[in-house]
Amino acid sequence: MQQLTRSFSLMFNYLSRLNRIMLGSLAIFTLIIAIWKNSIYFPLFGRLNTTIVSPEKRKFIDQPIDTTGHSSQFSKENEKDIEKNNSNIKIHETSNTNKYVIFSGDTISKILSQHNVPIADIKVLSREHADLQNIKVGQSLSWKMTVNGNLQYLIWNVSQREIRTYNRIYGKFQENITYIKGKWCNTTLTGYLNGTFINSAQTAGLSYSDTYAVISALQWQIDFKKLHKGDKFSVLIAREMLNGKSARTQLLAVYLHTAGKDYYAFLADNGKFYNRDAKGVTQSFMRLPTLKQFRISSTFNPKRLNPITGRITTHLGVDFAVPVGTPILAVSDGEVIISKYDDIAGNYIAIRHGHQYMTRYMHLHKLLVKPGQKVKLGERIALSGNTGRSTGPHLHYEVWLNQRPINPLTATLPRNESLTGHDRSEYLNKIKTIIPQLHS
Numbered sequence: 001m002q003q004l005t006r007s008f009s010l011m012f013n014y015l016s017r018l019n020r021i022m023l024g025s026l027a028i029f030t031l032i033i034a035i036w037k038n039s040i041y042f043p044l045f046g047r048l049n050t051t052i053v054s055p056e057k058r059k060f061i062d063q064p065i066d067t068t069g070h071s072s073q074f075s076k077e078n079e080k081d082i083e084k085n086n087s088n089i090k091i092h093e094t095s096n097t098n099k100y101v102i103f104s105g106d107t108i109s110k111i112l113s114q115h116n117v118p119i120a121d122i123k124v125l126s127r128e129h130a131d132l133q134n135i136k137v138g139q140s141l142s143w144k145m146t147v148n149g150n151l152q153y154l155i156w157n158v159s160q161r162e163i164r165t166y167n168r169i170y171g172k173f174q175e176n177i178t179y180i181k182g183k184w185c186n187t188t189l190t191g192y193l194n195g196t197f198i199n200s201a202q203t204a205g206l207s208y209s210d211t212y213a214v215i216s217a218l219q220w221q222i223d224f225k226k227l228h229k230g231d232k233f234s235v236l237i238a239r240e241m242l243n244g245k246s247a248r249t250q251l252l253a254v255y256l257h258t259a260g261k262d263y264y265a266f267l268a269d270n271g272k273f274y275n276r277d278a279k280g281v282t283q284s285f286m287r288l289p290t291l292k293q294f295r296i297s298s299t300f301n302p303k304r305l306n307p308i309t310g311r312i313t314t315h316l317g318v319d320f321a322v323p324v325g326t327p328i329l330a331v332s333d334g335e336v337i338i339s340k341y342d343d344i345a346g347n348y349i350a351i352r353h354g355h356q357y358m359t360r361y362m363h364l365h366k367l368l369v370k371p372g373q374k375v376k377l378g379e380r381i382a383l384s385g386n387t388g389r390s391t392g393p394h395l396h397y398e399v400w401l402n403q404r405p406i407n408p409l410t411a412t413l414p415r416n417e418s419l420t421g422h423d424r425s426e427y428l429n430k431i432k433t434i435i436p437q438l439h440s
């Protein structure tokens with residue numbers, strides 16, 4: 001029990017560093033139960049939903065997502081795999097198995113030598129399986145000795161999804177990697193807007209990450225701040241169940257009805273979302289806010305050395321040597337959030353694009369748009385100038401993604417692409433079966 005408590009706190013540290021978004025206690029309990037179950041039931045593979053992968057075929061076997069809602073087929077196939085593979089496993093259940101939870105500063109050699117595993121065995125293991133040097137705090141090891149005092153096998157619980165075993169065969173250790181796969185099943189969740197979308201989504205049973213996936217998928221079509229009370233939404237989510245808990249989810253489709261219109265986004269096989277007509281749901285960006293490229297007078301540099309003051313100052317955008325009066329264009333569809341004079345930025349404009357992007361344009365001569373105004377890609381928003389803190393005519397241009405400035409010249413910017421040909425017809429066939437699930 002003490003060990004369980006110890007592993008509990010270690011797991012928590014390990015997880016919170018690794019992935020802050022994971023829901024703390026639920027995930028930790030799942031993990032502990034998984035490790036506890038693995039160490040107890042490991043010799044009886046049938047208790048776990050596992051597939052054994054030989055070292056030659058080491059790759060992650062991902063279970064296909066079943067978009068029709070029938071998951072039973074997969075579980076039957078899994079069972080067959082388990083039976084087939086179990087015959088290859090020759091580990092017998094014992095009562096004197098050693099178990100160990102990895103602490104900070106541990107190495108595989110240190111742990112095993114402290115537990116009287118012969119140095120010769122440790123050397124063979126380390127030489128043949130260099131990966132064992134990568135053990136991490138919170139993972140667990142278990143092993144068994146032969147009657148002659150040699151190492152019979154070692155089990156490394158890498159994660160909730162991965163177990164590695166090292167079986168002694170003729171003085172060497174053969175590695176087997178076991179990937180634990182959950183069962184995927186689909187769920188439709190429906191809700192009505194009451195308050196913010198995030199709150200309404202959570203009331204309908206969506207997790208934070210599911211909610212964020214919905215906002216990302218529809219952000220270019222819908223302004224989530226301008227929804228109305230009672231707007232209906234529906235999502236189709238694939239859930240992976242692992243050890244009786246929901247391990248991860250994938251948004252497959254979303255429907256939202258607002259202001260008399262229906263909006264859809266469906267996940268295609270390429271991992272991107274498209275609408276009901278197989279058109280991309282993202283909005284394209286132009287690389288530059290001008291018709292032609294001007295000389296760059298200062299590059300993007302989060303830590304720039306100011307040549308005048310000698311200090312390191314940040315430069316969150318790119319400066320272009322643009323003559324006064326040059327038309328400045330919106331780089332994508334969006335809504336003007338700021339259009340005003342500022343002592344430093346001069347006349348400047350900020351535009352919000354979707355939920356994640358913002359662009360800013362500074363030192364302008366004349367502002368041609370007002371806050372709240374919707375703009376289209378390529379639309380003229382200002383004439384460039386030399387206003388505010390500026391030593392010569394130029395345009396200072398910034399792109400922000402998720403509240404962080406990114407390099408406007410090199411960042412990957414959203415591009416709207418539609419499905420074509422065979423991909424398109426396959427997609428349209430698939431969504432025919434999904435749409436009724438969103439409205440059920």
Ligand SMILES: [Zn+2]
Pocket residue numbers: 298315317318319395396397
């Ligand atoms: Zn600048």
